Amino acid sequence: MAAAGATVSVIMPAYNAAATIARSIDSVLAQTLGDLELIVIDDASTDATVALVERYASGDARVRLVRQPQNAGVAAARNAGMAVARGDYVAFLDSDDRWHPRKLEWQIGQMQQGGERVSYCAYQRVGEDDRVLSTVLPPTRLSHADMLRSNFIGNLTGAFARSLGAAEFLAIGHEDYVFWLQMVRRAGGAVRIESAEPLAYYLVREGSVSANKFRAAGWQWRIYREVERLSLARSLVYMLHYLWNALAKRR
Template sequence: MKVSIVTPVYNAERFIHETAKSVMGQTYKDWEWILVDDCSSDSSWEILKELASNDPRIRVYKNNENLRSGKTRNFAIGAATGRFIAFLDSDDVWHENKLSIQIPFMVENGYFFSHTSYGYLNESGEKIKSTLHVSPIVDYIHLLKRTEISCLTAIYDAEMIGKFYMSEHARKQDYALWLSILKSGVKSYGLDIELAYYRQVSNSATSKKSQLILKHVSFLRDTQGFGTVKAWYYTLYWMVNGFIRYYLR
């Protein structure tokens, strides 16, 4: 049962080798890795070509123009030939047993969508913070209140539910994708094992908290069709759970 791993790449030369090591070291061997370079200005494209030359399961593409992560992931989803679609960003890392644990978890239980707990790395690859533990079952309303499905842990069964694509919205395209799947009636089943590691990279362009809140309201209005009151209702839940998630763990 082939797994298609989707990775957008943009100026990833610092971390892509470590990410590649975690994919190529998977104990589950039936995978293809689709990497799409989004007009990087560093050596990312050369690194991708080298990776592909050393493993026929790796397929690499290059955008003609900078499309950003959502559209870049959508191209990779469209090119995917596997039964399962998995996501991994170019600076994150998987545990070597991620696929060999998560795929049987889905198949044996008849689950079409799943996610796992995950840890955190700093820019040097050292573990920081504590594990983010996930809930056993997540439905549409749950995810509106607590955004616990992370891109580096999510896998869906495209053979059973069809291919779902990223939103065209300017931000949170992955979150919009999870909401689309859940809104269709499919639930995501959480596997409370730390099987992936999210890298926190310093970003001088991070928005102020007040701007993030307003953008979240706008996101819910634009992608979910919520009115202002309903958008603020779920944004307040998102704010409280986000505070607990990041500061009280």
């Protein structure tokens, strides 16, 4: 399903990512939807990340490098990318994750066909040895209430139409979850892209911040109480849903 003349801005934050970013960039440049720009936001790396991205940019005009003056974190990096994005749609890919070659073609094509403004897809969680740990198949459609039960939109799978207006990530734990909560509410819902196989591959690192389950649960509680401003009773109900779905993702 071709995306007729659509332009997609792909936002990729990077910090000391020289060991992994080449595979991530390659998976973007290999997309069958060629009308895209890849905006790499270097968050003041101290390794060879900048030199590596500059080599890509010198060989492919679709690659743009934005350098942060100082390390400010992933939320600020993504916001810097969105501030200079020129596409009709925006998608995100971190510097250690990858996409299926037809991910954007299918995603943007189905969004255009159905008039959807937020979409997502199935993805695989893979280990550092490329072993598939699990496949995550989110619901076919999501409302804001559905999203309160769990973050069903993996950030590397989500895309939104810029017609929804300006958006930004907050510097808070689970910043991607807060972002998609806001976007789904604004769009009035979101849809899963139909595909015969997962379209993205999320790298699970041992000892990563997101792997700390107790810390992640604390972030989730704070989102319910301080960002969404839910009552104590509603927060407890949604927290139980969150814990159940978090376990389901790892089965």
